[in-house]
C-alpha cells in the first residue's frame with residue numbers, strides 16, 4: 001500500500017514538474033511580431049513621390065520600427081522604439097535633423113503610452129557615432145521626460161557602466177522588459193548592439209545589416225562578432241535588424257546616394273548570417289569582399305590604395321616626361 005502511495009505521489013510530482021516546465025517555456029517564448037515584405041523604397045523622382053518621410057511599422061504592440069524614406073535621406077535609416085511599463089527606448093535618431101523634413105520626435109512622442117495624463121519617459125540611445133544615426137537628436141534635446149545619451153565613447157561607457165570596454169554586457173530595465181547592450185566596435189569605435197529579451201530581436205546597427213559592412217578596425221570587429229555570438233549562444237534570436245538595407249533581392253548593392261531602392265530585399269538577417277561573419281572577416285582581403293547577404297569594405301585601406309596608385313602613376317608620368325625632355329634637349333643641342 002505504501003509503495004502504491006509513493007508511486008502515485010511520484011506521478012503527481014512528475015506531472016507538476018512537467019506543468020511548471022511547460023509554463024516556464026511558454027514564458028520564455030519571444031513575443032511574436034511581423035515584418036513587412038516591402039518597406040517604402042523612395043522614388044526616382046522624389047518631388048513627385050507621395051510617400052511619407054517616416055514609415056512607422058508596429059512589429060508587435062510594444063515594438064515599433066521606423067524607416068526614414070530614401071527620398072528624405074539616401075541613408076534611409078531604420079530606427080527602433082521599444083516600450084516598457086516604466087520607460088521607452090529609442091535606438092538611433094536617423095539622418096535628418098530638420099523636424100519639418102522629418103517629424104521624428106513628434107512621431108515618437110505620439111507612439112508613447114500616456115498614463116494619468118503623463119507620457120512615458122523616453123530614453124534615446126544610439127548604435128554608434130555616425131551622423132546618420134544621431135542627426136535627429138536635436139529634436140529631443142529640450143523635451144521634458146526625455147533623456148538623450150550622447151553617442152561618443154566616453155558618454156556610452158559612462159552611461160551604461162562599461163568599466164572594461166569593450167568587454168562586459170550592460171542591462172537596461174524598461175519595466176517588465178530587459179534590453180541587453182553588447183559592445184560591438186569595429187565599424188565605429190563606440191558601436192553597441194541591443195538585444196531585446198521580449199522579442200528576441202537583436203538591433204545591430206551597422207555592425208551587421210544587409211549592405212556594406214564598412215570597417216574602421218577589422219580586428220576589433222572580429223572580436224565583436226565573437227562577443228555577440230557568445231552572448232547569443234544561450235538565447236533565442238528571432239531576427240537581426242540593422243540600420244539600413246543597401247541591397248536588392250538579386251543581391252546587388254544600391255549606388256551610394258540612391259534615393260530609390262527598387263526590389264529592395266528584406267531588412268531582417270538571421271543568426272546564420274551572424275555565424276558566418278567570423279569566417280568572412282577572417283578571410284577578408286582588407287579591401288573588399290562580397291558575401292551572400294552583405295559585403296565587407298575597409299574605406300581607409302581603399303583610400304590608401306587609391307592614393308598609392310595615384311602616386312605611382314604620377315611618378316611614372318614624371319619620369320617619362322623627364323626622359324622625353326632630356327632627349328628633346330639632346331636632339332636640340334645636336335642640331336645647333
Ligand SMILES: [Zn+2]
Nearest residue numbers: 128130188206
Ligand atoms: Zn555607421
Ligand SMILES: [Zn+2]
Nearest residue numbers: 130132206243
Ligand atoms: Zn549607418
